[in-house]
Amino acid sequence: MKNQNQNQRTKTTVVEASAAAIVSASEVFLVHSISAIGLAISFWVASSHHSITLISHPSQTLLHLWVIQCPILILLYSRYRQSPQQFSYLRAVGRGILGLIAGALVNAFGAIALGAPIGVKSLSKTINWSMMMSLFTVVPAASVFGSSWTDWQRIFGYTKPVGPIDYMICLPAHGAVLGAWFGAWPMPLDWERPWQEWPICVSYGAIAGYLVAMVASFLVVLVRGTLQHTKRD
């Protein structure tokens, strides 16, 4: 009973909040395609300017990836911060940076608990990987929601997004985590391929999951938008 009450309360606040920043499907598409292009650019920079790939130099490539992707995502999502009257744009950026570090810690802990190797050799790999994961999962939410616990709970606890922004944050984050989880499955196999090393296939899984989930979130927003339009008509 208590839970339900809470639910209802959060829902009302959400509806108010999302009303403040209604986002169209085209905008979702734009945001997602910018982040996808960011990913592509970072891979391109890594391979053409430093001639490294994820397989040959996983740590450095991941570093490229998150360093390039970080400003793009933070600046992009800070535009959609909640109650923009209260919090300035700069503050949202700051929250994003804080979220990056905190999320990296959480992701690193999760990875180590699940079986990532520890040691001097893999330390930089784990750090860079968790930075990337943090970008995919925590940073957008941190920029948008800040310290609003109910929003965080709604997105990551109940997985009940409402509104385009919620979908934009929720689906890619979950996609990245699930992708990384499934990406770990080829690791024990005895194929002796270089990409079976930590964190290469996990990163591939995460990126793939992230991309798929971005497409999904765009489609969901699109479908919902048209449904609402037809309803209104």
Next chain:
Amino acid sequence: MRLGWKWWGHIAVYWVIMGLHIFAILLFTKGFLLTRSELPHYSQCSDVSESPCFYCSDSNVNLNQTHKHQHCWTKPAIGRLVIIVLDALRFDFVAPSTFFQESKPWMDKLQILQELASQYPSSARIFKAIADPPTTSLQRLKLVQNGKRVTMMGDDTWMQLFPHHFERSYPFPSFNVKDLHTVDNGCIDNLLPSLYQEDWDVLIAHFLGVDHAGHIFGVDSIQMLEKLEQYNVVLQKVIEVLKSRSEPGGLHENTLLLVMGDHGQTINGDHGGGSPEEVETSIFAMSFKKPPPSVPTKYNISSCELNSDKKNLCINSIQQLDFAVTISALLGIPFPFGSIGRVNLDLYALGGGTWNFNGDGETCEHQSKLGEWMWHYVSVLCINSWQVKRYIDVYSTSSVIGFSSEDLFHIADLYDQAVEKWSYTKNFFIYKNESCNTVLPSLKRQIDAYSNFLSSVADLARSKWTEFNLKIMAIGFGIMLLSIFVHILAISEVKMKNGISFSLSQDSGISFGLFFPCFVVAIRAFSFFSNSYILEEGKVACFLLVTTGVVKLRDSVMKKKMVLEVIVFLLVITICRFTIEVGLSKQTPGFDFSNIYPSWMLKSAFGLLVLSFLNEIVPILSLILLATLLYKALFVKEDFFDFKKSLVTKIVAMLSTWSSSIIILLGKQGPLVSLAAIIGGYCIMRMGSSNHDARNADNEGTGDLTIDPLSATQWSLLAVCLFFCSGHWCAFDGLRYGAAFIGFDEFILIRQAILLTIDTFGLSLIVPVYLLYGLIMATTVTATMICVTIHRRHLMVWGLFAPKFVFDVVGLLLTDFLICLASLYYLG
């Protein structure tokens, strides 16, 4: 009376399930472990009189009568035999590089063999030997059982296989793959002196360096090249010694030297599979007979190339299957009873040579040499065919399943044809009334007939040797499925009766709470289909356990309850994971598939220091912690009526009592493992009971209780994790020293789990929890069964899948038994 029936109804479920499990497993195991039956027969010298091959033995009075007492089956062609086995000798280590498309650095390193083969084509020869997969070890020669005096040196596996067969032996431990030199140096030290000894007929020296170098460094490595160069020098010395004593009347007057590999290896140093690289190995044979035996070149199948010195060099081909029987024929001992090989012409010719054949003189003079030789070969083939036929007959009558009757008929037909031909052919030599123009072609036809028979037997054996009774296995598997069905039925029955629901949150249809554990169990079950996953089972179980933990964390953060417990749980599992990895890295490298985890701790000196420090400190710390927990549990009993407090004390008390035995059994790891067990178990209980409490509070009075299938899954995963944590793994050599306590601690953990559930959930909930736990175990075992069935021809079936199966089965049966006992105690 009614009460009695009800009581029986409760109990019977468990016993029925256990009965089904036992029945299913017995049947399945019977079908699975029914291997090619090892016949207890041995060939005796006298057996050969049953064969049709001695044309002299019945009506005709012949000179051969006297010879029959001198030799056994065949006339000994060689006096002594030196076998140098170089483990994992690739074909291209021996053959000249001109035989291959491109020259590789590891080719042409055994120069001495190539030189001899091109210099003395009639007495030294290189063979390409083709082994039958699985290419794991030499088809051990049964020669050692035939009264010859055998000296052995090198690989100590020989000693384990034939502990009492060697006159003299110098075994060296082959245990450590990383050790390239112990076995080899031991061999080298003993080999040369032994060559001057007279007290052996057969000398076997088994070198392991190339195999080990391949496993660790790969074929294309400096270590491998060094090994090969070292062998070249050793072989040079051996051949010099043998040559120097090979004058007439010398020690090695009639000696055959064989340098052979038992299998090849891939570029990475793996072997066991069926790829050409692994299957093709090499045999170098050299006879020290003077004058060199004349080899009939007419029927040779050999490929010749110019070697790097522009000299002609020919290479013959031999099946490894034929090796044992050829050697037996050369040594003049009875052919191994269970051999289906055929005497190889080229190798036999090399050892053969001058025969004091009795029937000469009357045959055509210009062809007499060849005719004699062929005649001799034909009579050897005759004995060979007769022996193979006898084996096939005995085998197909004594074992339940074997070859199909059509195949047997076909073989018998071929044999009859050959024998019929033989009865005609032998007349040439008995009556000696045929011209030479007809003798040779008819001999040739005779050889063809026997070869045809022998090769079709070998083909048949390769393709259709059924080692498994699939029917019985299928029935066992079906019963296992039935038991799972009964299990599910019983669960739903109990669910109906007690009004218990399994879902975590009823609002979302087939809820996540039910779906997720099923998903995890399914993944775990499917992971057994891959050998790498079985190898890393501990890590996989940890991965899944942490995943369930993370899901729980999400849940508890949502409810703002038990967050601490979940985090502690995750930490404990993380520590477990490291322990498992250390355990894996310690895993004996005896198996070629053992994947040594590249743990940083073992690589850096600093890490080693930390590790040893941790090794000292952690057990003491955890022992102290355990003691305090026990103290608390036993002496702080004021608030016994508070449910939560009493839960804690009960759990700790229970686990502590058990853990004392674990500590004793496991030694240093004991405290750590038991502490992990206590904390992990406690956390799972708390996490499970949080839902339980919440539901209870919500639906007070309705009696609608919820149990969490996730908890049961977590229990089973935790048991697996701790099993690996305590330094075990599912291989027969993974057993710890106390054989009496095989996996004892694992079962203690299961018992703990069972007793705990009883204690905490109370009577009303035992039934479904038991059933759930049993169901999870049964599902796992079923998956293992399927995987064993699928992989029954896999190379690692005996190294990996079968042990896994045995461990799982024993675990399941023990769980069943304990559940039954517990149900008797609590329901009775």
